[in-house]
Amino acid sequence: MVDVAEVIWGLATSHVPSIGAAMDRGKTEAPHWKDLFDGYAPARAWLAEHRPDVAIVVYNDHANGLDLDIVPTFGIGTADRYDVADEGYGPRQVPDVVGHPDLSLHLLESLVDEGFDLTVFQELEVDHGLTVPLSVWTPDPGDAWPCPVVPILVNVIQYPQPTAARCYALGQALGRAIAGYPEDITVGILGTGGMSHQLAGARAGFINPEFDRMWLEKIQTDPAALAGLSREELIRQAGSEGIELIMWLIMRGAMHDEVARIHSHYFVPASNTAAGVALFDNRQGAPA
């Protein structure tokens, strides 16, 4: 260990609300869901052995914490607590999210110095975009999630979204910022959203497993190629909501060029969406 912060793993996962609902209602053994949750098991087992000191969760809000009167391209929470939002049927019965303001402010300062124009959230209610990935990681959190969280928000809903290239560049700057945090702590980073799906329009229900499987592969081996995709190409290939896959590139950019794949799994459909999970070990030279 060095005396600065270190990213030990990256977890990419869909954040479909129905995955959280299936867990909250104890339906994970139901025939339709079993394969999805069985697919999480190896990742969960590894993660339980590798609890970080802080997690950075890259996600988007879905009309719960943010209104449309203000649409930030990138945001970061600096609070010491984030309440779980009521999305219209009562908040999920999961723990509120504890923040890590000191790391948040360090990341903010580094990223703004590097020319990333973040919006600071001193108050923020978090929705399924953030809590479902925490549940994918930790199905039974008890009274508290495994560690404090730094939320990073991305506009994926309103055009113009940040480009895939910009997201990857933000991730790379985030990696440098983490490596400049002068505390000997371990960091897990979650990139959320996707995979292919489209909720509205004549093409609603669109799923593209070839694209998804390509993405699941290249997010490890050639993220720069994914960062070269245009918004239009992403929407064409992954659906109008599948564009949120750009958030995986922020996670990936913060990791080393070479990472070891611990596990991945692909499942169709979770509600109207293809769901994917991919877990990578970022410790250089570490045995997978």
Place this chain on the structure above:
Amino acid sequence: MVDVAEVIWGLATSHVPSIGAAMDRGKTEAPHWKDLFDGYAPARAWLAEHRPDVAIVVYNDHANGLDLDIVPTFGIGTADRYDVADEGYGPRQVPDVVGHPDLSLHLLESLVDEGFDLTVFQELEVDHGLTVPLSVWTPDPGDAWPCPVVPILVNVIQYPQPTAARCYALGQALGRAIAGYPEDITVGILGTGGMSHQLAGARAGFINPEFDRMWLEKIQTDPAALAGLSREELIRQAGSEGIELIMWLIMRGAMHDEVARIHSHYFVPASNTAAGVALFDNRQGAPA
């Protein structure tokens, strides 16, 4: 004229609330204020002859349109109307501000494509930071300001502010974005704030005329040098609130390398602040 938008002038000006108050209360001929307002006269006369189709106003909010729960580094308004804020003693009796959403959205898309992570404001009340510069330009607007406005917001209040270099780069990208707007319209751009001042702390009342005069000169002749100043240097030289001079660099970056100075004037004090105005013609080869 070409068939795209063209920046015809840039106006840099302080936005001290007391300048607006002196105008609103008919005190512009009072002994203390007369020199300031006399200093505006040549700029106002020239501007009255050069009314643009749209104005872009780069400014910061002062606890009126924005709360501290969300602090965007850069924002842009896309509304068709911006109400004048009540800053605590009733709104200024000046016209509400008409927007130009089509240009706003064009600029947003161009700037996000270039990797500037703007926050979109679909609703925004504007304060003296925006209306005082409009009054400096147009003392008697009657029922309406001279033209529609695109507001661009900058965080200058909460550290980390964007760097001077980032502001200048945003201005340059803004210039390219304007030149890519496919309508034959003229644009005036206002950079607001400053000059040297500090409101709180043992150094409150600090004024630095040598720095201000250097800035007034170099904003025309060597903006890249100003863009090299660190936040700490800016605060040391211009005071903790004088750092808002970085907004002049956004205006300047959107203009040509060579601009013609129409007029400038410097005055101390407007309330607790040094006040400056500088007007530049951006039309290449145009007679000043």
Place this chain on the structure above:
Amino acid sequence: MTATATPIPTTIPPLTPTEGTPMSTNETGGRLTVPGTPIFDGQTSRRGLRLNKMLMSFRSADNRERFSADEAGYCAEFGLAPEQTQAVLDRDWTAMIDLGGSIFYVYKLAMMDGRSMQYLGGVFTGMTEEEFAAELKSGGRRG
């Protein structure tokens, strides 16, 4: 975002889609052209701002009750345009999207009605909920 309630704007954004914005959930959208894919762009968001604000208010149980007690009155309170109010009263989900609704906001009304995202998918594609769900279970729709 401000400490006081946001005033209803004096001008309502244009409800007739301007050139280059999506005309319907079945048309291509905006500067991006993907068949059958509405693009929620800046002009669409302007058009739908009041509608989406109202839909977001359904996060609170109080507001859900007030809406149910007087749907048209609640729409008027949020300054919806007549076409938007009509689309809400009629549960015309396609019209809500066409008039600037974001699917994430529109879905909050569907949830109040006990409708699923699969039901909405059926509406958008001219299928029953069961047909739509079956297409997803068989691997999703291609297109």
Place this chain on the structure above:
Amino acid sequence: MTATATPIPTTIPPLTPTEGTPMSTNETGGRLTVPGTPIFDGQTSRRGLRLNKMLMSFRSADNRERFSADEAGYCAEFGLAPEQTQAVLDRDWTAMIDLGGSIFYVYKLAMMDGRSMQYLGGVFTGMTEEEFAAELKSGGRRG
């Protein structure tokens, strides 16, 4: 920013400045070190969030009246820490800045009291308002 009122957080940010943040209006600030210059940085803003929210609420005449009728009660409603409430009640302008107030927000309370920015400048520098204004008129303070 959200459609509902923001809840008061269950934990209050630390009022004791953490290492590297400004200790007083007369101290140097945060990562930036400029003598006599408070730096309104992220930790300061966290410390002052509830206080600044309350001060911003004075944009509305109704709120100004409610505050005047019961200052301590109004502070409690916004979840101010005891030291912040005391600073407000005492009109201890320096303490308000030290406890996370932003000068632009603190000034709203000064305006309600009929105090000018020159008056505040005098307080921060240990002068009367007249002395402070005279220094500005003679070209400003150097330092």
